[in-house]
Amino acid sequence: MNQIAPLAALGDMSEMEFDPPAGNALSKRQKAAIIVRLLSSEGEKLPLNLLSDEQQTELGQEIAQLNMVDRATMNAVVTEFCETLESIGITFAGGLESALKLLQGQITPSAESRLRKLASGSNRSDPWERISALDAEILMPVVEEECIEICAVLLSKLSVSKSADLLSRMPGEKARRVAYAVSLTGNIAPEAVWKIGQAIAQQLDAVPARAFASGPVERVGAILNYAASTTRNTVLDGLEEEDKLFAEQVRKAIFTFVNIPVRVAPKDLPKILRRVEQEKLLQALGGAKGEEKKAAEFILENMSKRMADGLREEIANLGKLRDKDVEAAMTEVINTIRELENEGEIFLVAEDED
Secondary structure, eight states: OOTHHHHHHHHHSOSSOBOOTTSSOBOHHHHHHHHHHHHHHTTOOOOGGGSOHHHHHHHHHHHHHOOOOOHHHHHHHHHHHHHHHHHOOOOOOOSHHHHHHHHTTTSOHHHHHHHHHHHHTOSSSOHHHHHHTSOHHHHHHHHHHSOHHHHHHHHHHSOHHHHHHHHHHSOHHHHHHHHHHHTTOTTOOHHHHHHHHHHHHHHHHTSOOOSSSSOHHHHHHHHHHHSOHHHHHHHHHHHHHHOHHHHHHHHHHOOOGGGHHHHSOGGGHHHHHHHSOHHHHHHHHHTOOTTHHHHHHHHHHTSOHHHHHHHHHHHHTSOOOOHHHHHHHHHHHHHHHHHHHHTTSOOOOOOOOO
C-alpha cells in the first residue's frame, strides 16, 4: 500500500456522526485528528503535506481543540480507520498534476498542454513542483521577460545547479541585481511565492505545444550528421546563401569526424575505441583526407605508442579504400561517440563561441 493510502482512509472515514461507547459523537475531522495524534505518538508520520493548505489548517485546529479521549472512543475510531484502510484497493494522489505525471509520455502534446492549463488554475496544485522540473532553456524566456524581484524568487525555488545555470545566461548587470535580490527574499510570504509560481506556470502554459521535441537547428544538424559529406557540404553552402546565421548555427550543431579533436576529450578516447570495430577504425583512420587527417592523428596520438604503431602498420597494408567504405567507417565512429554521450559515459566539449 503506498503512502497515499492512509490519507485516503482518513478522507473516506464515515461522514456520519456516530456515538462512541464513552460519550459525544465525533466528526470526521475529529476522527482524523485522533488518528494523526495516535500515529505521531507511536513515531509514525503521515505525508500530511500532500493535503491542501486548507485541509492541513483544519486538521491542526481540530488537534488543538481536542482534549482527552477515553480508550473506548479511541479503539472505536482506530477500528473504523483500519476497516477503511483495508477496503482500499488502489489510491490516487489526486489533482491534475498527479494525473499529468501518470500520463506523461502517453498522451499527445496538445492534450498535455490542455491539461496543464487546467492544472494551473487548480488551487491544489503546487506550481513550483512543475517549474523546478523544467530545463533552463525553457525557463530562460521567463527570466528574460520578468522583473528582477520575480527572477530572484524563481532562482530561490530552483536547485542550486539550475539557478547557477540561469544566472550564467543573464547579462552581467542583470545577474548582479538578481543575485542581490535573492538576499532580500527571506521575508516573502508563502502565499506570495505560490502566486508568483502560479503566474509563471500560467505564462509557460500559454506557450503553444511544440510539434517537434527539438528545434530546427538541432533537427537539420542531426539530419546532416547522417548525410554523405558531399550532400552535407552542398546543403550547407545553400543554407549559407539563404540564411547565413541559420547556416552558422547548423554548422555548430553538426558533429562529424573532422570535429573529433575539438569536441572529444583525450581521456574519453579509450572508451570510444573499445566499442568501435577494429576494421572500421582502420578504415576511418586510413581513409582520412584533408581536415580528416588531423582527427586521425589526434586519435593515434592519444593512445599508447605501441597500439598506435600497430595501427599505423595495419593501415599501411590496407591498400586502396573505397570512399563509401571510409565514410561508413567514420560514421560508425561518430555514432559510437554519440551513443556514449547519450549514455552519460562521455561528455562532448562545447565549441567556443565566436
